[in-house]
Amino acid sequence: MIELSxxxxxxxxxxxxYLDLLINEEETLEIELSVTKAAFLDEELRQALKFRLSKVxxxxxxxxxxTNWLIVSKVKNCxxxxxxxxxxxxxxxxxxxxxxxxxxxxxxxxxxxxVRMMKDWLLCQTNVKxxxxxxDKNNIASHKVLQKAGATLYSESxxxxxxxxx
Numbered sequence: 001m002i003e004l005s006x007x008x009x010x011x012x013x014x015x016x017x018y019l020d021l022l023i024n025e026e027e028t029l030e031i032e033l034s035v036t037k038a039a040f041l042d043e044e045l046r047q048a049l050k051f052r053l054s055k056v057x058x059x060x061x062x063x064x065x066x067t068n069w070l071i072v073s074k075v076k077n078c079x080x081x082x083x084x085x086x087x088x089x090x091x092x093x094x095x096x097x098x099x100x101x102x103x104x105x106x107x108x109x110x111x112x113x114x115v116r117m118m119k120d121w122l123l124c125q126t127n128v129k130x131x132x133x134x135x136d137k138n139n140i141a142s143h144k145v146l147q148k149a150g151a152t153l154y155s156e157s158x159x160x161x162x163x164x165x166x
Contacts, residue, residue, distance in 0.1 A: 002064060006117045009110060010072040011083065013064040019053045022068065033070075036078040039102040048098075052084055062088060065095070071114045073105075080105040083118050093129030095122050099145075106141065115149040119165045131165040 004011040012033065014022060021029035023046060026037055041049070055066035065088045071081045081101035089095050097118060101111045119131045133151065135142040137159060151163040 004069075004117050004121055006113050008074055009080075009114055009117070010070075010074060011114060011117060012070045012072060014067050014070060015063050016053065016056045016060055019049065019056055019067055022070075023049050023053060033072075034077075035070075035072050036076075039104065045100060048084070055087070069118070071101075071110060073110070080110050081114070083114055085122075089125075089127040089129075093127055094132050095128050095130070096132045096134075097122075098133065099142075111145045112148045115145055119149060119151075123165065129166070133163045134160045135163065137161055 001015070002013060018029060018032065021032065023041070026041070030036055049068055052066060052068050056063045059066060065085050067085065069083045069085070070079050071083065072078065073080050079102070081099065083097055083099045086096040086098065097115070099111055099115060115133075122128050122131050131151075133142075133146055135146065137156070143161065146163045149165070151165050153161055154164045155162040
């Protein structure tokens, strides 16, 4: 299994079996990966993970491009959040990411560190030219994460800002 690592974090992509465990049997996943979880998944996140699972099951060979990557604190050995890849690079070489941090771990720099690591890894992959993220216009914390990680704002809609790493 592939895994990315920073000084403080491990990023673990979940295959279909592990993603299903995260959604339906969190305690079993904790045992399988020898980690503890930080918080229960809320319904909105659970639905997003179910959608990710449907995409993983459509192309299990390329699961790392569709799945949720757990972000695990090395010191605490617990899940502090996750990063989701939303598919293989498109024709323009863009890969879209989304992410979440459990509330008790927000404001500690974990997500900036994880996004930076994921962006660096993605930009080294074949056919990836850009890493894209979108944020709600009122999600100031997410804007700061992306700015600190080196993203630039390149577009907006009525509700969203669109960010890009090159």
